[in-house]
Amino acid sequence: MIRDGRLPEAIAEAAQVLRAGGLVAFPTETVYGLGADAGSDAAVAGIFAAKGRPSDHPLIVHVAAGARGTEALAHFARPLPAFAQKLVRAFWPGPLTLIVERQPGVGAAAAGGQDTIGLRCPAHPVAQALLAACAEQGVLGVAGPSANRFGRVSPTTALHVQQEFGDTLLVVDGGPCEVGIESTIVDCSRGAPVLLRPGAITRTQIEAAGGEPLRDKDSLGAPDPRASGTLEAHYAPSAKVRLMDAKALQAGLDVLGANAANMAVWSRTVLNSRSQRLLQRRMPDDASAAAQQLFAVLRAFDAEGVKLIWVETPPPGPEWEGVRDRLTRAAAS
Numbered sequence: 001m002i003r004d005g006r007l008p009e010a011i012a013e014a015a016q017v018l019r020a021g022g023l024v025a026f027p028t029e030t031v032y033g034l035g036a037d038a039g040s041d042a043a044v045a046g047i048f049a050a051k052g053r054p055s056d057h058p059l060i061v062h063v064a065a066g067a068r069g070t071e072a073l074a075h076f077a078r079p080l081p082a083f084a085q086k087l088v089r090a091f092w093p094g095p096l097t098l099i100v101e102r103q104p105g106v107g108a109a110a111a112g113g114q115d116t117i118g119l120r121c122p123a124h125p126v127a128q129a130l131l132a133a134c135a136e137q138g139v140l141g142v143a144g145p146s147a148n149r150f151g152r153v154s155p156t157t158a159l160h161v162q163q164e165f166g167d168t169l170l171v172v173d174g175g176p177c178e179v180g181i182e183s184t185i186v187d188c189s190r191g192a193p194v195l196l197r198p199g200a201i202t203r204t205q206i207e208a209a210g211g212e213p214l215r216d217k218d219s220l221g222a223p224d225p226r227a228s229g230t231l232e233a234h235y236a237p238s239a240k241v242r243l244m245d246a247k248a249l250q251a252g253l254d255v256l257g258a259n260a261a262n263m264a265v266w267s268r269t270v271l272n273s274r275s276q277r278l279l280q281r282r283m284p285d286d287a288s289a290a291a292q293q294l295f296a297v298l299r300a301f302d303a304e305g306v307k308l309i310w311v312e313t314p315p316p317g318p319e320w321e322g323v324r325d326r327l328t329r330a331a332a333s
Contacts, residue, residue, distance in 0.1 A: 005126035027174025033144030058112030236333030
């Protein structure tokens with residue numbers, strides 16, 4: 001059931017469900033999340049069961065802004081290192097997740113059993129209204145992985161969530177997500193910042209705000225903490241995804257000719273095909289616009305029943321890193 005997140009009664013209903021240990025889907029600026037009380041291991045177990053997600057694959061805990069967020073940080077995390085505090089001041093609320101040392105005895109299920117935990121303060125006004133209402137009822141953090149079956153394409157509208165889980169799940173509708181890909185993840189638990197997952201906030205911005213370079217994860221001599229969305233194969237539609245440059249795309253279409261069918265192409269380059277059965281969509285030249293459309297495009301192609309999706313490889317540069325990451329993982333599935 002979809003509820004309008006602009007209505008106070010919808011926020012109140014969702015907060016009550018979460019307080020009672022239930023699941024609620026809610027919007028963020030990145031993607032829609034499947035939420036549960038992060039302080040309740042039993043409630044969090046419901047997320048893993050609904051998604052079909054391994055229980056050792058950690059979740060991101062969403063916290064409110066302002067004083068409630070400060071309280072939540074102290075509740076879930078040990079004191080933050082200086083560079084992590086700078087990132088909080090620069091980018092929260094916003095699409096940045098920090099992996100930090102976890103307070104003992106708190107949020108173990110959400111952390112996948114690790115001594116670290118991922119925390120984020122989302123910028124979406126509906127998410128913030130919900131998190132504030134939850135905090136008033138003693139729920140200081142809402143664990144919220146993407147509201148889809150494990151490994152599949154993330155949802156960027158309330159309808160996407162309903163298509164995944166049916167009409168029994170309460171979905172708070174906040175409109176289409178503005179960012180469209182999941183948050184940037186920075187590990188702050190090992191004494192130096194490490195980029196674990198790229199996103200809308202680029203490594204250049206992180207280094208400028210944190211006052212030190214991002215370290216290579218292999219240089220710290222310790223394994224990365226497990227984090228959401230970092231599996232090699234992830235974000236995959238039902239159709240097979242292939243990444244190619246424009247020249248290879250055009251060559252492939254030339255070979256297939258009028259026989260190109262049951263397939264789709266998403267490219268920045270205008271391509272020619274003799275087939276009337278080929279689905280083509282134009283990828284924006286702007287990285288932010290491409291990110292906002294990415295998951296919706298993959299879902300739309302799946303809805304058309306295509307078996308193969310050809311995508312033009314995104315260009316180099318830090319602003320495209322998040323899009324490249326999601327498409328590379330989708331193609332690996």
